[in-house]
Amino acid sequence: MGLFSKTIRTLGPWGGYQLARQICRNQPRILMYHRFSDPPVKGWASPHFFEQQVRHIKDNYNPFSLVGLMQYKREHGRMPSHAVVITVDDGYRDFYQYAYPILKKYQVPSTLFVTTGFIERKLWLWPDKITWLLSQVDYIQEAVTIDALRSEAGPVNAETRQVYWQQWNDHALSLPDDEKHWFIDELARQLGKAIPEAIPPEFEPLSWDELAEMQQNGVEIGGHTVTHPSLGRVSQSQAKVEIVGCSNALNENLGRRSRTFCYPNGQPSDFQYFLPALVEDSGFLGAVTAFPDANGTKDPFLMRRHVSGDDMFQFFKATSGVELLGHRLRRDIRLRRDFFLGTTDIASPGVNA
Ligand SMILES: [Zn+2]
Structure with a gap:
């Protein structure tokens, strides 16, 4: 564990989180979840911890779906204060089983990014x-x-x-x-194994009916391509088929409405320079990556996200803004070092601002 994490683990409960929350009040934090399970599975989220997290967000922050956040920004010309967004990737059935009932109970909005070919059971991830x-x-x-x-x-x-x-x-x-x-x-x-055509139960997707029901109850259904490729490894025309095809499938099955988008895998190597414009031209109001850095939500088509799951320390660090401040601090140190040494450091090509 780095010195920064150690300091936060010690100071967090003594007002560090509150301080970060205040400093970052105008910079929304977007949390990223993938799978849910009961009993708990390492790296996944379980209903026990997820309920504590949803309650904490409701009591201390201003929860938004991602499209709600983008609409607020368009209307008011700025981000809402103390905004936190819960996002979940891929479209597995366990979201409906474990996370949705909790989000509904607390009336907390969220965004679920779905891979449409997976929902249609044409492929498994x-x-x-x-x-x-x-x-x-x-x-x-x-x-x-x-x-x-x-x-x-x-x-x-x-x-x-x-x-x-x-x-x-x-x-x-x-x-x-x-x-x-x-x-x-x-x-x-x-x-020596044959991969079955049908999706095994543990990897099952949601159905359009389940998605429609959730859309009625505060869950934004966002886009996550048709087949979940790394968009850093496809041609521009293939990327267009993936992004437009996904948008069309969502509109046909769930009605035409504003939505946001999530890049599969979402690391710096999963990008190409033309993607943000392609996503915007396909009608999406914003898009997210799968990593955090100092940029936060500065670029609406490359908004950064923070990992969340059953680790409550990581959850508080991400939600309060401590993780964002840590990235800003490291960036400032790097910029100062580069200024004095006359060097430059390009950490994430293509998405570095
Ligand atoms: Zn994904």
Whole structure:
């Protein structure tokens, strides 16, 4: 743990969070969730902690859906004060089971970004295929070799599963979209498994009916492409098919209305310079990344998000603005160092302001 985190862990409960909340009152914080489960699963959110978080946001902040936030900004020419946005990615059924009842109970708005091909059950999300493959084998008999990738043979257990997953996921993300699908099929072949056509229950998507019901009750249904590719690895025309196709599917199934967009995977390498304009021209009012930095919500088509889940320390750090202030502090130190040393440091090409 860095010195900054240590200081915050100590000072947070003694007024540090309140101070950050005050300093950052005009800079909305956007929280990012993915999956929900009961009993809890590491890295996911469980209803027990999520309810505490929703209540805390309701009692201490001004909760908005992302499209609500963008509409407020358009109307008033500025962001609302003490705004916090809950966003959830992908469109898994567990949102309806565990998160939606809590959001409805407290009347807290939120934004759910859905991959429309997944909702239509035309595909299952490719990282889930890697997860599924690793759930089917308890020993990798022979080293996996595909192009430059080499994964050693060995047992698949709680410890090594994550290592294999990361290695294969990173390799898939480095490939152009069509090669990525070939890679996953080849992975399955080398592991001696056939990936089923139908989505297994643990990776099931929501239905259009469920989405329509939630849209009636404070959940903005935003866009997250048709097939969830890294938009950093597709041609401009392919990106357009993904973004416009997603927007059309949402409008056809849920009625035409203003929405926001979320870039799949959302890291700096998942971007290309033309994407923000493409997203805006497709009718979306704003868009989010999957990482935080000093820029916060400055660019409406590249708004930064903060990770959230069952870790209450991370939740308070993200919600109060402490995490944002930490990034600002680090940026200021870097700028000063560059000024004195005459160097420049481009940390996230393409999305660095
Ligand atoms: Zn996603």
